[in-house]
Structure formats: C-alpha cells, structure tokens
Amino acid sequence: MQFRTTFHIPESDFKINHQHxxxxxxxxxxxxxxxxxxxxxxxxxxxxxxxxxxxxxxxxxxxxxxxxxxxxxxxxxxxxxxxxxxxxxxxxxxxxxxxxxxxxxxxxxxxxxxxxxxxxxxxxxxxxxxxxxxxxxxxxxxxxxxxxxxxxxxxxxxxxxxxxxxxxxxxxxxxxxxxxxxxxxxxxxxxxxxxxxxxxxxxxxxxxxxxxxxxxxxxxxxxxxxxxxxxxxxxxxxxxxxxxxxxxxxxxxxxxxxxxxxENSTQTIIQKISKINSALNHRPFNEESTSHQKFLQKTMQMINELEKGQKLDFQQEKEILRTKIKSC
The missing domain is CATH 3.40.50 (Rossmann fold)
Incomplete structure (x- = not known):
C-alpha cells in the first residue's frame, strides 16, 4: 500500500563542490x-x-x-x-x-x-x-x-x-x-x-x-x-x-x-564536517576525562586531514578545540 506521493528529481548535469x-x-x-x-x-x-x-x-x-x-x-x-x-x-x-x-x-x-x-x-x-x-x-x-x-x-x-x-x-x-x-x-x-x-x-x-x-x-x-x-x-x-x-x-x-x-565525494566530505560540528557542540559529563580528551584529539586530527586534503578553513574550530584539549 502506498500512503504518499513521491517523485524522482533528476540529477543535475552540474555538481557543486567545496571549491565553488x-x-x-x-x-x-x-x-x-x-x-x-x-x-x-x-x-x-x-x-x-x-x-x-x-x-x-x-x-x-x-x-x-x-x-x-x-x-x-x-x-x-x-x-x-x-x-x-x-x-x-x-x-x-x-x-x-x-x-x-x-x-x-x-x-x-x-x-x-x-x-x-x-x-x-x-x-x-x-x-x-x-x-x-x-x-x-x-x-x-x-x-x-x-x-x-x-x-x-x-x-x-x-x-x-x-x-x-x-x-x-x-x-x-x-x-x-x-x-x-x-x-x-x-x-x-x-x-x-x-x-x-x-x-x-x-x-x-x-x-x-x-x-x-x-x-x-x-x-x-x-x-x-x-x-x-x-x-x-x-x-x-x-x-x-x-x-x-x-x-x-x-x-x-x-x-x-x-x-x-x-558528487559522492562531496557527500563524504559533508558527512565528515557534520561529525566535526556535532563534536564541537557535544557537552560531555566530564570534559577532562580520558575518553573525552581522546574524542577531542580525534576531532582535531579529522580537521587537519580535511584542511590538508580540501584546503578548507577550520581556524575557528581549531581554536575552540585548543581551549578544550588539555594537552595543547
């Protein structure tokens, strides 16, 4: 049984990426x-x-x-x-x-x-x-x-x-x-x-x-x-x-x-950036716990990889992370 009308949207013949x-x-x-x-x-x-x-x-x-x-x-x-x-x-x-x-x-x-x-x-x-x-x-x-x-x-x-x-x-x-x-x-x-x-x-x-x-x-x-x-x-x-x-x-x-x-590659980058945004908005029970500190360091690593590979600017996000990572 079908309870709603769906329709197909043709893929665009041009694609948007982060260099646009x-x-x-x-x-x-x-x-x-x-x-x-x-x-x-x-x-x-x-x-x-x-x-x-x-x-x-x-x-x-x-x-x-x-x-x-x-x-x-x-x-x-x-x-x-x-x-x-x-x-x-x-x-x-x-x-x-x-x-x-x-x-x-x-x-x-x-x-x-x-x-x-x-x-x-x-x-x-x-x-x-x-x-x-x-x-x-x-x-x-x-x-x-x-x-x-x-x-x-x-x-x-x-x-x-x-x-x-x-x-x-x-x-x-x-x-x-x-x-x-x-x-x-x-x-x-x-x-x-x-x-x-x-x-x-x-x-x-x-x-x-x-x-x-x-x-x-x-x-x-x-x-x-x-x-x-x-x-x-x-x-x-x-x-x-x-x-x-x-x-x-x-x-x-x-x-x-x-x-x-x-493109699929752009969607992959978007998913990674979404994870970074979620990580920055996450409020842990204990910011100084070992598990959370590892989580922050992993987020910083993800940012560094995206900056290097895609030439994206994460300066503001890195500053926020530096204030939270106790080893920095």
Missing part, C-alpha cells in the same frame, strides 16, 4: 539552505541584502549590484528613530542615515564581486504579492512598518515574474557565462494573504520559473515547494504556525538537494 563560490538571494528559505552550506564549509555569500520575497525586488538588487549603482541619501528614509531603505531587509536599519548607506554600499560591492566570480547562484522566490508605494508607484522589498495607507497591494502576473527572472538570468550570464543558476519556490505558506491568494501567488511563481528553466541551459529548477506540498504533504511537517516547514522537513529537502547537486 555560491551566492544565495531570496526568501527566508534561502537563509535555511544557504546557512547549511556555510556551516558545511562551502564558500557562500548568503542573502546579503537580507530576506527578499519577490522577483522584482531581487531583480532590482541584482541589476543595481551588477551596474554598481550605489545607494544615495534619496534611498534612505526615516520612521521614528530608525533609518531604512525600502529596497532591502530591516537588518540594514540603523539610527543614522550614514550608517545605513555605508552598510548598503559595502554590501553592494560584495555582491558585485560575488556575481562576477560565483559558480552557483541560488534564487528562492516566496510570493507574487508585492507592496507598491502610492506616492512613487515603486515596488518595495520591505514595508519597514510604515503605515499601510502608504502602499497598494499588488499581485504580480506570471509574465511580470518571468520578466524579472529573465532579466536576472540574462544580465548575470552576460558577465559570468559559466555561472549555474538554481531556482526554487519557497514552501513557506503566505496564508496571511489568504489560502486562495497564496496558491495563486505560488502558481504564478512556478509557471515563471518553469518557463525560465526551458529558456536557459544554465538554469536548473529545484522543487523545494513540491517536496513539501506533494511528497511530505502533512501538517506534521509544519511548525506550530502552520506556515514554516519544520526542521525535519528542511532536512528532507536538504537531503534531496544533496542527491541532486553533490
């Missing part, structure tokens, strides 16, 4: 997957502009970074004591306009460099719903708690979503012809928009990315959304808010991602 540079931009799901990559010692710049949900805002930030169109004082606004920029996440907010501008433009420089040099770009779309400023008709990435009457809520069409993603793919592959672009739709449910409205929103994203995948050989669609909706398909894989996938669901998606994009 990675850039992720998009929704909070980009954070989830990107931070896992960084924790496993991949060279990644993860959501540098913070969480961005819609295709238009991602396009705006990528084009701006490519062209090095620096942010100016006109891009910074004030709400109470906070200064902010409508184009980015609230993590850039500060108590002075200069501080916001400095952080924005330093980040823009980093993204410009990463776009030109990255091997893999991962783009995660969250919603087709956007907020448009009534005074300027500009779409914002974040409303920054500005009063709602200053915005109009708009649902981007499939064509508008595709146009933004098409421009991203075209511009990036023009300056970085060898880059591989992985796209996906976040499984996070935006049910505050309404159940029907969320489904329409996701459908338009899915259609746009399907068309993009057909148009560009450098683009590969990864079915994060489908893995939750059509494979796991159960509320037990959502957190209590019934919006965000549980850690177990994210782990399942991560496993499928690895099967799709990692």
């Amino acid at each position: 540079k990675i850039l992720t931009i998009g929704s909070c799901f980009s954070d989830e997957m990107g931070n896992r990559l960084v924790d496993l010692k991949f060279d990644g710049l993860i959501n540098p502009f913070g969480i961005i949900f819609n295709a238009y805002s991602i396009q705006n930030l990528i084009e701006r970074s490519i062209d090095k169109r620096y942010f100016t004082t006109d891009d910074v606004h004030q709400n109470g004591e906070q200064f902010f920029c409508f184009d980015v996440h609230s993590s850039f907010n500060a108590l002075s306009k200069d501080e916001v501008l400095i952080n924005l433009n330093l980040t823009l420089d980093r993204v410009h460099h990463q776009i030109k040099n990255c091997d893999v770009l991962i783009l995660t779309l969250g919603t087709s719903w956007v907020y448009e400023r009534i005074d300027t008709a500009e779409i914002v990435a974040n409303c920054h708690k500005v009063e709602a009457k200053q915005f109009k809520k708009v649902l981007l069409t499939t064509e508008e979503n595709f146009k933004s993603m098409d421009l991203i793919a075209f511009e990036i592959t023009k300056i970085n012809p060898n880059v591989k672009i992985i796209t996906t739709v976040s499984p996070v449910r935006h049910i505050k928009d309404g159940i029907v409205e969320n489904n329409v929103s996701k459908a338009r994203l899915l259609d746009a990315l399907y068309q993009l995948d057909l148009k560009y050989k450098q683009v590969n669609y990864f079915p994060s959304y489908e893995l939750v909706m059509d494979d796991l398909r159960d509320y037990r894989f959502y957190k209590e808010d019934l919006i965000h996938p549980t850690n177990q669901a994210v782990e399942y998606i991560w496993e499928k991602f690895g099967e799709t994009y990692f």
Whole structure:
C-alpha cells in the first residue's frame, strides 16, 4: 500500500563542490539552505541584502549590484528613530542615515564581486504579492512598518515574474557565462494573504520559473515547494504556525538537494564536517576525562586531514578545540 506521493528529481548535469563560490538571494528559505552550506564549509555569500520575497525586488538588487549603482541619501528614509531603505531587509536599519548607506554600499560591492566570480547562484522566490508605494508607484522589498495607507497591494502576473527572472538570468550570464543558476519556490505558506491568494501567488511563481528553466541551459529548477506540498504533504511537517516547514522537513529537502547537486565525494566530505560540528557542540559529563580528551584529539586530527586534503578553513574550530584539549 502506498500512503504518499513521491517523485524522482533528476540529477543535475552540474555538481557543486567545496571549491565553488555560491551566492544565495531570496526568501527566508534561502537563509535555511544557504546557512547549511556555510556551516558545511562551502564558500557562500548568503542573502546579503537580507530576506527578499519577490522577483522584482531581487531583480532590482541584482541589476543595481551588477551596474554598481550605489545607494544615495534619496534611498534612505526615516520612521521614528530608525533609518531604512525600502529596497532591502530591516537588518540594514540603523539610527543614522550614514550608517545605513555605508552598510548598503559595502554590501553592494560584495555582491558585485560575488556575481562576477560565483559558480552557483541560488534564487528562492516566496510570493507574487508585492507592496507598491502610492506616492512613487515603486515596488518595495520591505514595508519597514510604515503605515499601510502608504502602499497598494499588488499581485504580480506570471509574465511580470518571468520578466524579472529573465532579466536576472540574462544580465548575470552576460558577465559570468559559466555561472549555474538554481531556482526554487519557497514552501513557506503566505496564508496571511489568504489560502486562495497564496496558491495563486505560488502558481504564478512556478509557471515563471518553469518557463525560465526551458529558456536557459544554465538554469536548473529545484522543487523545494513540491517536496513539501506533494511528497511530505502533512501538517506534521509544519511548525506550530502552520506556515514554516519544520526542521525535519528542511532536512528532507536538504537531503534531496544533496542527491541532486553533490558528487559522492562531496557527500563524504559533508558527512565528515557534520561529525566535526556535532563534536564541537557535544557537552560531555566530564570534559577532562580520558575518553573525552581522546574524542577531542580525534576531532582535531579529522580537521587537519580535511584542511590538508580540501584546503578548507577550520581556524575557528581549531581554536575552540585548543581551549578544550588539555594537552595543547
């Protein structure tokens, strides 16, 4: 008897390894997957502009970074004591306009460099719903708690979503012809928009990315959304808010991602790094016991072997171990 629908994800014709540079931009799901990559010692710049949900805002930030169109004082606004920029996440907010501008433009420089040099770009779309400023008709990435009457809520069409993603793919592959672009739709449910409205929103994203995948050989669609909706398909894989996938669901998606994009040798390295991370987080009953000290020394040996063979940086981990190994 079969109680769930599973489906085969074809292996990607390109593979990601630890020598590749990675850039992720998009929704909070980009954070989830990107931070896992960084924790496993991949060279990644993860959501540098913070969480961005819609295709238009991602396009705006990528084009701006490519062209090095620096942010100016006109891009910074004030709400109470906070200064902010409508184009980015609230993590850039500060108590002075200069501080916001400095952080924005330093980040823009980093993204410009990463776009030109990255091997893999991962783009995660969250919603087709956007907020448009009534005074300027500009779409914002974040409303920054500005009063709602200053915005109009708009649902981007499939064509508008595709146009933004098409421009991203075209511009990036023009300056970085060898880059591989992985796209996906976040499984996070935006049910505050309404159940029907969320489904329409996701459908338009899915259609746009399907068309993009057909148009560009450098683009590969990864079915994060489908893995939750059509494979796991159960509320037990959502957190209590019934919006965000549980850690177990994210782990399942991560496993499928690895099967799709990692060589067996990369998977082996990942397993070793995971053991090191677990060892560093382990809290023994007696840190000075002989058995635990041997465990720490074995972990240090594993780090040294990986550093030598894979040229990975474990400096921080080694410092932590040195404070714990009594013979050092």
